[in-house]
Amino acid sequence: MMDAIGQPLERADAHLKVTGAARYAAEWDLPGLAYGAVVVSGIARGTVRAIDAKAARRTPGVLAVLTHENAPRLRPLPDKLGKVLLRGEGGMTEARQPLQDAEVYYAGQPLAVVVADTHERARHAATLVGVTYDEQPPELAMTTARRQARPATFLGSPEEKLQVSIGDPAAALAAAPVRLERVYESAVTHHNPIEPLATIAHWEQRDGADFLTLYDTTRFLTGVQQIAAGAFSLPKENVHVICPFVGGAFGSKGWLFAPPLLAALAARMVGRPVKIEWRRQDMFTVAGHRSATRQTLALGATPDGQLTALQHDTQSHASLVSGFAEPCANLSRMLYQVPNLGFTHQVAHLNLPSPSTMRGPGETVGGWALECALDELATELKLDPVALRLKNYAEHNPETGKPWSSKHLRDCYARGQALIGWEKRNPVPRAMREGRYLVGYGMATTMYPAGRNAATARATISADGQALVESATHEIGNGARTIFRQISADGLGLPVARVRFELGDSALPPAPNTGGSVTTATVGPAVLAACRNALRALRQLAVRDAQSPLFGAAEEAIEARAGRLQLRAAPAQGEDYGAILRRARLPAVSAEGSAKPGPEKKQYSFYSFGAVFAQVRVDEATGVIRVARLCGVYDVGRVMNPPTARSQLLGGMTMGLGATLMEETSYDPRTGHPVVRNLADYHVPSLADTPEMSIEFLDNPDPHIGELGARGIGEIGCVGTPAAITNAVFHATGQRLRELPLTPDKLLRAATRA
Amino acid sequence: MMNPANQTQFIDQGLASDPTNRLPVTLTINGQAYPLQLESRVALLDALRENLHLTGTKKGCDHGQCGGCTVHIDGQSALACLTLAVMSEGKAITTIEGLAQGETLHPLQAAFIRHDALQCGYCTPGQLMAASAWLSGQPPRTAAEIQEAMSGNLCRCAAYPNILAAILEAQGA
Numbered sequence: 001m002m003d004a005i006g007q008p009l010e011r012a013d014a015h016l017k018v019t020g021a022a023r024y025a026a027e028w029d030l031p032g033l034a035y036g037a038v039v040v041s042g043i044a045r046g047t048v049r050a051i052d053a054k055a056a057r058r059t060p061g062v063l064a065v066l067t068h069e070n071a072p073r074l075r076p077l078p079d080k081l082g083k084v085l086l087r088g089e090g091g092m093t094e095a096r097q098p099l100q101d102a103e104v105y106y107a108g109q110p111l112a113v114v115v116a117d118t119h120e121r122a123r124h125a126a127t128l129v130g131v132t133y134d135e136q137p138p139e140l141a142m143t144t145a146r147r148q149a150r151p152a153t154f155l156g157s158p159e160e161k162l163q164v165s166i167g168d169p170a171a172a173l174a175a176a177p178v179r180l181e182r183v184y185e186s187a188v189t190h191h192n193p194i195e196p197l198a199t200i201a202h203w204e205q206r207d208g209a210d211f212l213t214l215y216d217t218t219r220f221l222t223g224v225q226q227i228a229a230g231a232f233s234l235p236k237e238n239v240h241v242i243c244p245f246v247g248g249a250f251g252s253k254g255w256l257f258a259p260p261l262l263a264a265l266a267a268r269m270v271g272r273p274v275k276i277e278w279r280r281q282d283m284f285t286v287a288g289h290r291s292a293t294r295q296t297l298a299l300g301a302t303p304d305g306q307l308t309a310l311q312h313d314t315q316s317h318a319s320l321v322s323g324f325a326e327p328c329a330n331l332s333r334m335l336y337q338v339p340n341l342g343f344t345h346q347v348a349h350l351n352l353p354s355p356s357t358m359r360g361p362g363e364t365v366g367g368w369a370l371e372c373a374l375d376e377l378a379t380e381l382k383l384d385p386v387a388l389r390l391k392n393y394a395e396h397n398p399e400t401g402k403p404w405s406s407k408h409l410r411d412c413y414a415r416g417q418a419l420i421g422w423e424k425r426n427p428v429p430r431a432m433r434e435g436r437y438l439v440g441y442g443m444a445t446t447m448y449p450a451g452r453n454a455a456t457a458r459a460t461i462s463a464d465g466q467a468l469v470e471s472a473t474h475e476i477g478n479g480a481r482t483i484f485r486q487i488s489a490d491g492l493g494l495p496v497a498r499v500r501f502e503l504g505d506s507a508l509p510p511a512p513n514t515g516g517s518v519t520t521a522t523v524g525p526a527v528l529a530a531c532r533n534a535l536r537a538l539r540q541l542a543v544r545d546a547q548s549p550l551f552g553a554a555e556e557a558i559e560a561r562a563g564r565l566q567l568r569a570a571p572a573q574g575e576d577y578g579a580i581l582r583r584a585r586l587p588a589v590s591a592e593g594s595a596k597p598g599p600e601k602k603q604y605s606f607y608s609f610g611a612v613f614a615q616v617r618v619d620e621a622t623g624v625i626r627v628a629r630l631c632g633v634y635d636v637g638r639v640m641n642p643p644t645a646r647s648q649l650l651g652g653m654t655m656g657l658g659a660t661l662m663e664e665t666s667y668d669p670r671t672g673h674p675v676v677r678n679l680a681d682y683h684v685p686s687l688a689d690t691p692e693m694s695i696e697f698l699d700n701p702d703p704h705i706g707e708l709g710a711r712g713i714g715e716i717g718c719v720g721t722p723a724a725i726t727n728a729v730f731h732a733t734g735q736r737l738r739e740l741p742l743t744p745d746k747l748l749r750a751a752t753r754a
Numbered sequence: 755m756m757n758p759a760n761q762t763q764f765i766d767q768g769l770a771s772d773p774t775n776r777l778p779v780t781l782t783i784n785g786q787a788y789p790l791q792l793e794s795r796v797a798l799l800d801a802l803r804e805n806l807h808l809t810g811t812k813k814g815c816d817h818g819q820c821g822g823c824t825v826h827i828d829g830q831s832a833l834a835c836l837t838l839a840v841m842s843e844g845k846a847i848t849t850i851e852g853l854a855q856g857e858t859l860h861p862l863q864a865a866f867i868r869h870d871a872l873q874c875g876y877c878t879p880g881q882l883m884a885a886s887a888w889l890s891g892q893p894p895r896t897a898a899e900i901q902e903a904m905s906g907n908l909c910r911c912a913a914y915p916n917i918l919a920a921i922l923e924a925q926g927a
Contacts, residue, residue: 010867017875018863018882020810020850027809060774119804120795121774194814194822194910195876247812247876248910280815477874477911643870647913651873654912679819679908686905690914 004486004496005708008642012482012501013245013475022245025217026198026277033200034063035119036266036276037126039112040285041104044138044351044672048102048111052130056114059128061121063270066113071099071265074231077257081223082512085156086255089149089323089347093255094354096321097231098262104133105320106353107673108285110258113266115274138351138672142294142317145348154327154362162325164333166399167340169298172309176300180377184297184369186740187664189290191358192684195247196283197256199263202273206238213240216260219249219474220513221506227257228264244504246476250655251358252287253476254515259286281677284665288356291316291326293365297373300340305383305391309340312370318347322354328366331719333399334607335370335445336392341399351672357515359655363448363719368660368740371444371723376736384427385443385727386413397605405604405704409445412611412633412698416443419631419694420613430734437617439628440732446720450606450637450702450711452521454596456509459492459527459534462588463581465563467492469530470502473511473523477651478714479644480519486640487524487708491531493560494577501527509592517608517712520640522595524708529593535560537589542580549573600704608711610634612653614724615691618732620751623744625729627657627691630721634695637702637711645713649695652717658685660722664741779840783808784852792839799823799834802849810850810879814908821907824880824887825849831887850879853886862886865924866917873911881907885921894925 016022039051053065074097079087087095098110112129116122139145154160173179200215212234218224221241229236241260246253259278267274278286293316300309316326329343358364378385390410396403417423425441426432432439457471469488475481485501492499502508509530511523539558542550542565550558550565550573559568566574581589600606615629630653639645662683665676676682695717701709722740730736735750773795780789781801790805799816802808802825814822816835823834826848853860862882865871872878884907889895895903900921909917 011870011872013875014867014870014872015859017872017878018850018859018866019854020808020879022875023809024812024876026813027803027807029807118793119800120793124774124795192910193874193876194812194820194908195874196814245876246874248874250910277813280817280819475874477872479873647870647873647911647916650915651910651912654914655910678817679815680817684908684910685912685914686908687914687918688901688905690901690912690918693915 002490004489005640007486009482009486009496011479011644012485024195024245024247025200025215025243026275028200028215030200030202030273032272034115034117034270034272034274035122036113036115036263036274037122038110038262038276039114039126039129041107041109041111042131043104043133043135044107046104046133046135048104049132049134051112053112055128056125059121059125061117062125063115063117065129066099066266066269067111068099068102072268074100074261075233077227078230080156081226090151090153090155090162090325091323092155094258094319094322098258099265106351107671108282108353110262110286113262115266115270140350140352140667140669140672142292142315142348142350145350147349149323149347151323151325151345151347154325160327162327162345165342169309169311169340169342172340173298173300173311176308177303178301178381180373180380181296181298182373182376182738184295184372184738186293186365188292189358189659189663190284190665190682191250191252191287192283192679192682193248193250193252196280197253197259197278197287198276199260200273200275201263201267203267209238210234211238212264213242214260214264215242217246218243218253219246219476219515220254221472221474222510223255223513224257224260225506228260231261241506242504243474246474249476251356251361254513255356256288280679284674284677285353288354289665290358291318291355293326293328295328295366295369297369299373299377301377303381305381305388307336307338307392310338312343314345314366316347317350317352319352319354320349323347324355327362328369330362331367331447332370334397335394335447337394337398338392352667359652360448360715360718364656364659364722367446367719368722368726372726375727375730386417389413389445400605402603402605405606406700406702407609408635408698408700409609412609412635415633415696416611416613416631420615420629422613429731434617437619438732440616440728442724442727442731443611443613444720444723444727446610446612446716448517448608448712448716448719450521450608450705451516451518452597452706453512453518454594455511455523455526456592456594457523457526457530458509458590458592459488459530460588460590461492461534461538461577463578463586465498465576465578467494467499468502469499469527470508471511471523471526472506472508473503473519474514475503476514478514478519478648479641482644483520483640484523484527487527488531491528492535494563498563517714517716520710520712521705521708524710525595525706526593529595530591533591533593534589537591538577538580539565541584545583547583548580549575604704606705606711608634608636608716610716610720612720612724614728616725616728616732618729623747625661625742625747627725629692631694632717634716635698635700636713636716637705638709639697639699640710645697646695648713649717650693652715653693653721654685654690656718656721657725660725660740660742662741777840779843781839781842781847783847783849794838794840796839797835798837798839798842801839802834808849808851812876812879814877821884822877822880824883824907826883826887829887829890831884850883853882860886861924862920865920869916869920871913871916871920873913877907877909881909881917889925897922
């Protein structure tokens with residue numbers, strides 16, 4: 001039954017969020033809570049010679065100062081967590097455990113934690129800690145760094161190779177009648193969720209053993225649980241991670257293990273619960289970021305626009321203690337039917353903080369480069385940008401040869417053209433004006449890989465006719481609490497009002513991290529399985545109960561509708577769930593269910609697709625670019641809840657707009673300190689930056705991804721938008737800007753050169 | 755309860771000049787008086803969150819840049835992170851916990867829910883407090899005025915079009 005799925009229901013936790021009652025990580029009130037303030041490195045490379053904490057320790061209220069010299073020892077991070085490579089080249093995260101040695105790899109690296117009885121005392125005492133260093137000159141330039149790596153795969157996944165050559169791209173480029181080679185560069189960007197990182201760590205003795213509770217802002221409960229258990233040599237069951245609400249993540253807060261471990265170290269040391277709430281400036285050093293990239297795109301084509309070769313080479317940077325590679329060829333590898341295809345990824349190791357996934361990792365800036373290059377080729381060939389894309393439309397995955405599970409990209413282009421008024425524009429660059437503004441239109445293709453992982457859930461039907469469904473997934477603003485409630489209601493045959501869905505607790509049936517736009521397709525089927533198992537248990541009670549109108553009926557003959565079990569053939573013959581349970585003298589019936597991917601990924605290539613169209617207004621006198629309109633048409637499978645899905649797309653597109661026009665973190669080229677480290681200097685889009693936005697879904701269920709037919713929507717909005725805007729700026733001004741963000745100075749410089 | 759004259763007396767005695775001295779402060783929040791002993795350096799935001807466990811007011815930047823900590827002080831919108839608790843004595847403070855009238859949501863709260871003007875929810879209290887103070891007793895504003903006035907409240911989920919729609923609707927309510 002699909003009564004609730006697809007309905008535009010209000011967010012299940014909206015009331016809690018508008019009244020201030022939603023509880024985020026830093027907001028748990030524990031008796032005896034102490035406060036940790038972190039002292040960070042003032043140099044980017046070297047060794048700590050000495051930490052003088054005498055003055056801090058003398059400060060009233062200070063309970064302890066933890067440094068590498070006195071902090072409890074932690075076991076190293078494992079090389080892998082599940083299938084994901086953590087450490088080494090191409091790995092996910094910072095491989096270093098906090099406060100275990102004196103080495104300094106980047107400015108802002110945590111060196112000490114001051115714990116005091118109040119927030120103010122801890123913060124003040126932290127300023128009194130003196131650190132002396134043996135300093136070395138930091139390595140800060142991507143192109144000249146001595147340590148360069150070419151990781152074979154992204155996160156150790158055999159499906160995500162980073163160095164690939166199909167056909168002979170070099171020869172095909174040399175032979176191509178039309179050749180285009182361009183360099184695109186993008187800046188470091190930071191997630192900057194409005195909720196900073198925070199952890200409250202609480203150690204107890206339970207049954208004579210150490211037990212650790214972490215209230216942590218994370219979208220990976222089981223990951224934090226496993227890493228903390230490993231670091232402190234505890235059984236996994238002795239670590240409990242709680243996080244019912246995440247105040248935004250966007251790729252951060254998933255694989256950051258040092259922050260919760262620091263709080264746990266501090267709490268262990270002082271024997272009291274300790275809260276560490278990170279400052280906004282720390283969010284620029286310990287919370288991950290999207291690396292800067294320098295990408296070379298080479299396209300070969302016939303004069304009528306058939307691509308014959310594509311080579312995409314990426315340089316990004318990681319820290320000295322991480323190997324994360326920004327996988328920029330994710331679109332290049334699959335978007336167009338091109339016989340000779342190559343891509344490489346090179347990572348420079350710098351004395352800068354460790355990068356991480358950021359919404360559309362690889363896709364957002366890699367797709368920007370590819371889709372800008374396509375636009376440049378269209379200009380060169382005097383072809384309409386949409387026509388060029390249709391000419392090279394991939395009917396199957398060009399890298400693997402597999403058919404698409406479902407692809408309706410042509411419809412996205414057509415609908416997007418209609419929405420923005422593509423045919424009404426004057427296609428000649430620099431030909432449209434509104435008063436003092438140059439006006440331009442641009443477009444780009446977007447995609448995001450779709451997938452699913454294994455998950456479990458539990459469904460409980462109570463004698464009062466209410467139900468509770470639970471899974472250790474995460475509410476990060478994605479609407480998980482809302483859509484899984486809808487899926488649960490349909491799975492249980494109950495009205496939504498009688499169903500509650502809970503998440504955010506590692507003690508619940510396990511679910512993987514919330515990331516990679518796979519949560520609906522991953523947890524949804526587990527929820528359905530749990531609901532079915534609970535109903536089966538209920539059916540078995542009914543058919544064995546002589547007083548039930550369903551006594552003796554075949555289980556297959558029974559259906560669940562509106563809180564009743566009834567005969568499919570004679571719906572009047574049946575009874576409500578509560579009656580069955582009350583007669584059986586049971587308060588509730590409960591069952592777990594799990595779901596995992598089948599062989600479908602071996603047969604099909606799973607992607608969501610979309611087309612983004614932008615209209616911009618450019619003020620050439622000031623160099624300011626304003627986006628007037630953004631239209632996105634998305635082919636993402638079945639949509640669970642149109643308003644919350646639309647909200648995720650609005651957010652993704654706006655984050656893409658931010659990366660295009662304003663977001664940039666720069667580091668002092670001599671010291672390696674971030675010179676942008678607050679929300680006044682790091683410009684995230686505000687309401688005044690928000691254009692008129694139209695978002696449409698094709699709503700074609702994916703026939704192969706699972707019975708819900710839902711692919712992901714969390715990241716695809718962020719991808720595509722940067723190229724659509726950049727291409728619109730070219731159409732408005734005749735200037736090709738190839739360096740993100742497109743700040744006024746770059747446009748003015750280009751205009752001066754022209 | 756310390757009145758402004760008493761504050762002057764503390765200043766005269768030099769007690770307020772040392773930020774580590776604890777002073778008696780009574781804060782009036784959502785119509786209720788809370789007597790506290792606070793160091794003079796304690797920000798109103800931390801007094802709310804850490805001392806009173808009124809955690810609906812959010813800490814996003816602690817620098818007056820994100821708007822997450824917006825409260826009303828004597829009916830005016832104010833950033834609790836840039837306000838010392840001791841400065842707020844004798845004033846009427848309203849936080850998100852006091853915006854609804856009992857079980858009845860403020861029209862803006864109801865409109866935010868209807869328009870899905872929130873995602874992660876972390877900036878939402880600040881958005882609501884800023885909008886409610888700004889609109890209170892004023893004639894309806896245009897969309898352009900709302901876009902400008904509400905740009906001090908950052909929403910990284912970028913629920914902005916829905917925030918705009920919710921405010922446009924609620925101001926007519």
